[in-house]
Amino acid sequence: MSEMVIRPAPIASDLSGDNGWQALLDAPPPVVRLTGEKRCRTAVIGAGICGLSTARRLGELCPDDDIVLVDAARVGDGASGQNAGFLFNMHTHGLVKRHDVLERNAKLWNAGLADLRRIVSEHQIQCDWSDWGRLYGSAGPDGERHVDFLAETLDALGLPYERRDHEQMRADLGTDFYLRGLHVPGNAMVNPAAMVRGLARALPTNVSLFEETPVVALNGEAAGCRLKTPEGEIVADRIVVTAGVFMRRFGIARGRYVPLALFAILTEPLSAKRRSQMKAGAEFGLLPTAANGATVRLTRDGRIFMRNISRYAPDGPPREAMAQAMSLQLEQALAKRWPEFDDLKIAHRWGGAMAFTGNDGAIFGETAPGIFALLSNDVSPMTRGAAAGRLLAEHMEGIDSDLLAIQMSYPEASRLPPRPFLDLGVAWKLRKVRQAGAGEF
Numbered sequence: 422m423s424e425m426v427i428r429p430a431p432i433a434s435d436l437s438g439d440n441g442w443q444a445l446l447d448a449p450p451p452v453v454r455l456t457g458e459k460r461c462r463t464a465v466i467g468a469g470i471c472g473l474s475t476a477r478r479l480g481e482l483c484p485d486d487d488i489v490l491v492d493a494a495r496v497g498d499g500a501s502g503q504n505a506g507f508l509f510n511m512h513t514h515g516l517v518k519r520h521d522v523l524e525r526n527a528k529l530w531n532a533g534l535a536d537l538r539r540i541v542s543e544h545q546i547q548c549d550w551s552d553w554g555r556l557y558g559s560a561g562p563d564g565e566r567h568v569d570f571l572a573e574t575l576d577a578l579g580l581p582y583e584r585r586d587h588e589q590m591r592a593d594l595g596t597d598f599y600l601r602g603l604h605v606p607g608n609a610m611v612n613p614a615a616m617v618r619g620l621a622r623a624l625p626t627n628v629s630l631f632e633e634t635p636v637v638a639l640n641g642e643a644a645g646c647r648l649k650t651p652e653g654e655i656v657a658d659r660i661v662v663t664a665g666v667f668m669r670r671f672g673i674a675r676g677r678y679v680p681l682a683l684f685a686i687l688t689e690p691l692s693a694k695r696r697s698q699m700k701a702g703a704e705f706g707l708l709p710t711a712a713n714g715a716t717v718r719l720t721r722d723g724r725i726f727m728r729n730i731s732r733y734a735p736d737g738p739p740r741e742a743m744a745q746a747m748s749l750q751l752e753q754a755l756a757k758r759w760p761e762f763d764d765l766k767i768a769h770r771w772g773g774a775m776a777f778t779g780n781d782g783a784i785f786g787e788t789a790p791g792i793f794a795l796l797s798n799d800v801s802p803m804t805r806g807a808a809a810g811r812l813l814a815e816h817m818e819g820i821d822s823d824l825l826a827i828q829m830s831y832p833e834a835s836r837l838p839p840r841p842f843l844d845l846g847v848a849w850k851l852r853k854v855r856q857a858g859a860g861e862f
Contacts, residue, residue: 425638425639425640425671425672426637426638427635427636427637427638427639427670427671438741438744438745438748438769438770438771438772439769439770439771440497440498440502440503440614440769440771441685441686441687441724441726441768441769441771442497442502442503442506442612442613442614442615442687443497443498443502443614444687444768444769445612445614445615445722446497446612446614446615446618449495449496449497449618452495452632452633453630453631453632454631454632454633454634454650454652455489455491455631455634455650455652455653455655456652456653457652457653457654458653458654458655458656459489459629459653459654459655459656460487460655460656460657461486461487461488461489461629461655461656461657461658462483462486462487462488462657462658462659463476463479463483463486463488463489463657463658463659463660463661463817464488464489464490464491464646464648464655464657464659464660464661465479465488465489465490465491465660465661465663466491466492466636466648466660466661466662466663466664466671467491467492467499467662467663467664467665467667468490468491468492468496468499468617468621468630468632469492469499469500469501469502469617469663469665469797469806470501470617470620470797470802470803470806470807470810471663471665471795471796471797471806471809471810471813472490472492472661472663472810473490473496473501473617473620473621473624473810474533474536474620474806474807474808474809474810474811474814475661475663475795475810475811475813475814476488476490476624476628476810476814477540477620477623477624477625477628477810477811477814478810478811478814478815479628479814479817479818480624480625480626480627480628481625482814482815482818482820483627483818484625484627485627486627487627487629488625488627488628488629489628489629489631489655489657490624490628490629490630490631491630491631491632491634491635491636491648491650491655492630492631492632492633492634493633493634493635493636493667494632494633495632495633496617496618496621496630496632497613497614497615497617497618499665499773500665500666500773500774500775500802501613501617501802501803501806502613502614502617502618503613503614503685503771503772503773504613504728504773504775504802504803505613505685505706505716505718505726505728506610506611506612506613506616506706506718506726507555507608507609507610507706507708507716507803508533508534508537508608508609508610508611508803508804509530509534509555509608509803509804510527510530510531510534510607510608510804511523511526511527511530511531511578511580511607511608512530512608520574520577520578522781523574523578524578525827525830526805527578528824528827529804529805529808529809529824529827529828530804530805530808531804532808532811532824533803533804533805533806533807533808533809533811534608534609534804534807536807536808536811537609537616537803537804537807538550538609540620540623541611541616541619543623544619544622544623546615546616546619546620546622546623547615547619548611548612548613548615548616548619549610549611549612549615549720549721550609550610550611550616551609551610551611551704551706551721552606552609553610553702553704553705553706554604554605554606554607554608554706555604555605555608555610555706555707555708556585556593556602556603556604556605556701556705556706556707556708557571557602557603557604557605557707557708557709557710558585558590558594558599558601558602558707558708558709558710558714559599559600559601559602559709559710559711559714559861560598560599560600560709560714560860560861561600561711561858561859561860561861562860563711563713563857563858563860563861564600564709564710564711564714564858564860564861565600565601565710566711567710567711568601568602568603568710571603571710572584572603575603575605580605580607581605581606581607582603582604582605582606583603583604584601584602584603585601585602585603585604586601587599587600587601590602592700593699593700593701593705594699594701594705594707594758595695595698595699595700595759596758596759598757598758599707602707602710603710610704610706610718612720613803631650634650634651634652634653635650635651636648636649636650636671637649637650637651639660639671641791642656644658645657645658645659645791646659646660646791646792648660658791659791659792659793659817660791660792660793661793661794661795661813661817662792662793662794662795663794663795663796663810665774665775665776665796665797666678666680666734666737666738666774666775666776667737668776668784668794668796671794673784673788673792673794674784674794674796674834676836676837676839677778677779677782677784677833677834677835677836677837678776678777678778678784678796678834678837679733679776679777679778679779679837679843679847680733680734680735680737680774680775680776680777681731681732681733681734681774681775681776681777682731682732682733682734682738682739682743682772682773682774683728683729683730683731683732683772683773683774683775684728684729684730684732684739684743684744684747684748684750684751684770684771684772685726685727685728685751685770685771685772685773686726686727686728686748686751686752686755686767686769686770687720687724687725687726687767687768687769688724688725688726688755688762688765688766688767688768689724689765689766689767689768690722690723690724691719691723691724691725691762691765695762696719696723699719701719703719703721704718704719704720704721705718705719706718706719709729709858709861709862710861711857711858711861712731712854712858713729713854713855713857713858713859713861713862714729714858714861714862715727715728715729715751715754715861715862716728716729717758724768725755725759725762725765727751727754727755728751729751729754729862730747730750730751731851731854732747732851733844733847733848733851734774735840735844737774738772738773738774739772739773739774743772744770744771744772745770747772748767748770751770752767754862775802776796778796778834778835779834779835779837780832780834780835781831781832782831782832782833782834782835783796783809783828783831783832783833783834784796784833784834785809785812785813785828785829785831786813786816786829793813793817795809795810795813796834797809808824808828809828812824812825812828816828816829
């Protein structure tokens with residue numbers, strides 16, 4: 422392999438606004454950057470949920486090996502620390518989901534959820550873990566249609582849920598916005614930045630983490646790979662690329678996933694009086710039944726989190742200016758739900774990017790001799806990523822299991838149309854979603 426020059430991933434915190442989940446935490450420990458030459462058995466690129474899970478399992482399976490984990494930013498600055506903090510055991514949107522596919526997915530997601538629950542408990546990671554479940558809410562005809570479909574799907578899978586009519590939704594949430602909904606147990610909610618930072622602190626002792634260490638070039642050698650960083654080099658027998666939407670910069674999965682940007686806001690804490698209007702409890706998590714709706718959470722310290730507004734992001738995570746502009750639409754959506762909160766200040770605004778494949782396909786396994794890759798795509802990225810990272814490490818070490826067989830049964834991510842046809846298709850799809858669910862947001 423000749424030298425591959427890689428455009429470094431931007432530092433997410435510099436580009437995408439003010440990640441509220443990170444802002445709620447104490448300052449992280451001083452950054453450790455790679456300097457000089459470091460030799461290891463395995464180098465993992467990307468310290469999101471996939472990279473952390475892969476590195477952890479490799480460290481457990483190979484206690485005598487040196488494992489190196491690098492990230493261009495700080496842990497928690499990327500998608501794994503910017504998301505809504507749901508750890509799903511099962512999740513579905515839309516009307517075209519086969520039950521056998523959902524059952525297959527649920528086995529992996531439950532395994533990932535169990536892994537995360539165990540690690541958080543064993544290492545006493547303070548991430549506001551909650552087993553409140555999730556509430557699906559509809560606000561218009563598109564959402565109403567999806568509520569019924571979701572209930573039918575849960576019935577077919579034998580999963581429990583409770584229906585909520587309009588009056589119950591109003592009592593739970595303190596708003597007339599939602600017509601009805603479903604409360605579904607089984608998942609967890611966390612502060613995602615706190616969780617991934619805790620996972621990084623709890624890595625095995627033979628895993629070395631280097632942050633703010635972007636890989637700028639990759640050389641294949643006779644017995645491995647040489648990764649160049651701004652201040653050093655890593656010589657590894659094998660590498661694992663878990664760089665999320667930046668994966669194609671390493672020549673992997675080009676033309677096989679669509680980066681979409683999503684935007685979020687987090688308010689100042691509500692007053693005790695206002696919190697008392699929400700009977701759902703000290704915290705809650707609401708998901709839209711239709712794709713155009715907003716994800717809403719009441720955090721343990723009384724803040725409202727809101728996320729939506731999908732935008733095509735072919736160049737990766739959005740710039741801070743776009744995150745600021747999109748936050749105005751989220752503020753309007755907040756006002757539709759709670760007009761009496763007109764004096765509630767928005768404390769944090771940010772955006773991030775996720776990767777979606779066209780066929781629920783996987784990017785998993787060895788893509789070239791000594792080069793492995795993993796992308797946690799589509800829905801349930803946290804639990805799916807935790808399970809897939811563990812399974813990739815076991816696959817690399819020749820360990821078979823029923824769960825690995827399930828992971829290997831996923832089709833490869835299909836090739837997408839080239840640009841500009843892809844751009845036109847994504848724009849049409851997003852416009853169709855917004856039109857169908859105009860009343861949901």
